[in-house]
Amino acid sequence: MVALAQPPPSADRLRAIDGFLAEAWADQVRHDERLRGLAVDVRFDRGVAHLTGAVAEPAELRMVRDLVGRLAGVYGVWCRVGVGGREPVVVDLGCGGQKQYPTNLGLDIFPAPGVDAVADLSGSLPLADDSVDVFFAVHILEHLIDFLPLVDECHRVLRPGGVLHVMSPWWGHVNAVADPTHVRLLDVQTIKGICGQRPPGTPRWYPLHAGCDGASIFADLTPLPPSEPPPSPSHLARFFA
Known part of the structure; x- marks a missing residue:
């Protein structure tokens, strides 16, 4: 017997996941001193993290990307963040x-x-x-x-x-x-x-x-x-x- 594929999450569940992710990231920012003072906004939409804002160094952006991507329930990390005063x-x-x-x-x-x-x-x-x-x-x-x-x-x-x-x-x-x-x-x-x-x-x-x-x-x-x-x-x- 061929196993049926797991159906994708419903719209209501995706909204709930986004809410959980927003709370988890806000908690991460409160407790991780590496993130304090960084002007990066993280918004979750159907499990995809959207990053906007600006950082001074590429390493700061990579760090934020990595930390957001480790949250359970994130499917992708889409980024539009300026680095070193330059828009991407x-x-x-x-x-x-x-x-x-x-x-x-x-x-x-x-x-x-x-x-x-x-x-x-x-x-x-x-x-x-x-x-x-x-x-x-x-x-x-x-x-x-x-x-x-x-x-x-x-x-x-x-x-x-x-x-x-x-x-x-x-x-x-x-x-x-x-x-x-x-x-x-x-x-x-x-x-x-x-x-x-x-x-x-x-x-x-x-x-x-x-x-x-x-x-x-x-x-x-x-x-x-x-x-x-x-x-x-x-x-x-x-x-x-």
Whole structure:
């Protein structure tokens, strides 16, 4: 007998989870002196933590990201935080008419009200090396027969410490197959493959966070420099089987 997939949380349960997470983070801030004085706002929406504000150093942002990601019930940590007085450069891939944030740079293959530049996302991105702080790839990878070239392009364009945020339908949910333009099925294990099972010499990624809410998968990935060791088994065990 094939086991049925666990249904995703209801809207009421997600609101309750968000409330719990907000309380847990407020308690963390009260009791963790490392967080005092940092101008970072954390908002939870359906289990995704949205970070905005500003910090002085990249290490401060990484610390906040890591601490938020350790809260039970967080599926992803989406970030738009300025560092050292500079606003982040944020790009929405395949945004269509709706960006994740209104001020993001929107790229899509078709013109639309939210698209700032028309680009074929299956090819080279019209962006310079080390020029972007954050990529959002929200409901785009499942539309590409081969999404690895796009992932590799994000690796090229991201600045050191930059983050690629991925959200796609989970293969076990009806949303993955209900849209006839979806040509790929994804799982959290797909993210594990991106981070650790690529041929030598290809871009490497470090998973900051990964999760699944029963309907969608989420991943926050940062480029791994060639000189850095791969993620440890204990770190990978946080997210992957």
